[in-house]
Amino acid sequence: MSEWWTYRLEDFLLFSPRVYWRMFELHNAAFWPLHLLTLAAGLAIALLVLRRPRRHGLWIALILAALFAFVGWSFLWSRYAVINWAIAYVAPAFGLQALLLAIGSTVRGGLAFDRRNIAGRLGLLLIAVGLVAYPLLPPLFRRPWASAEIFGIAPDPTAIATLGVLLAASGGLVPLLFPIPLLWLVLSGLTLHAMGDPQAWLPLLAAATTVAALALRRIAR
Amino acid sequence: MMIITRRTFVKTAAASGAAFVLPGTAPGAPAPLMRAVPSSGEMLPAVGLGTWITFNVGDDPVLRDECAEVIAAFFEAGGRMIDSSPMYGSSQPVIGYGLEKLGRPKALFSAEKVWTSAADGAAQIEQSRRFWGVPRFDLVQVHNLVGWETHLETLFAMKADGRIRYVGITTSEGRRHDLFEQIMRAHPIDFMQLTYNVVDREAEERLLPLAAERGVAVIVNRPFQQGALTRQLEGETLPDWAAEIGAGSWAQFILKFILSHPSVTVAIPATTRVDHVRENVMAATGPLLDAAMRERMAAYVRDL
Known part of the structure; x- marks a missing residue:
């Protein structure tokens, strides 16, 4: 791209805020009542992480893998990429994340949940944000309930809750599982910022919290 | 004695800022200002319809219908040129949807772009044509000069074969004006597209005068x-x-300023609202403004 320094973030925005949020309305309508199942799966993951049973790491990772694959295909590839061609290059990353999670669940020592440190506790906070806070956001930002972003259906709460789970996890493959959801949240936050949306700080704060938690964990060692 | 042909008449008139008004566009409605394409003499209404962001509504059926209503209002008001690009997300199929719904209006002047770093621009143009559902594009422009040397060659060949009618180049927000000037001097392009308005006036310095000199139609984005x-x-x-x-x-104020520049052929404001599209086309009626008045307008906005 020539004269790249003359471009602003807004120059890369291809759609209006109205189109963006209506996309979630249409997506929710298309998959309702699957939301109940994904939220129940998220709740189950949260409970399993809270109880820290090492033997359930397999199921937690497999559920997250399935949800990443589903969100990548149903939302990013099939819906978001229609109004934002750049997302067609991002959607496969969600597939890769699903693959990494699946591998992490099956490899011996790949993924286990035994974190009781500060990072683990911040992780639980992120899980709560992804599962509970996100669906409640629309009225705070004067949007219809129908545009709610739900864990396992929309990418942001899925990425945030997943990062929370990963902060509570240990295992050889865990470091490989952070980059994709982190980068997604940065991308999503910048997109919302370019739209002038007041919600932009939320995915960016979740990403920053994750990085801070990882740094704290490293310092604590 | 100078012999005045249609082409030289139109060229001179366009260069001197003369306006033509299409009689009887809609009953009771003032006819929009018409401007000539210097390379052919073809007359075009001076307000077109841009689709950047506004027509990128994806598969949303409600918003697709709203876009179709905007297109309908645009044609009813006497508009002709609709401009899009492969870069604009779903705008191309949304235009195609609107045109199909309106029964393929004959007034359409289709302005598209080629935007790919790949050598085969023709394949992308063909894909765009299918999205629009038109037999051929009137104008294809090299978007932001991406791969311009290869694409201009392709476009001139397509024009020679009758697969498109006009060739153009585009930029926005003052980028690459030096290269624009070089291309305008070296290649027989029909159209150029750039950003120009009451506060972004860089084009007045070299490109707009050069367009008049070289007989290049100007689209203002x-x-x-x-x-x-x-x-x-x-x-x-x-x-x-x-x-x-x-x-x-204010929209009409800004459009009046733009359209009164003698080198400007068509301005292409984008909108999602039917009332705005009518208001925009209405800006192309009434008197054109002289240079002194245009300076007064720019000064007024600058001093706010």
């Missing part, structure tokens, strides 16, 4: 700075003399 300019002026009062120049809103 982002007349309202993607809405930022009209939003900025929203709370301000129009000058007392705005009514005298036929501007009933």
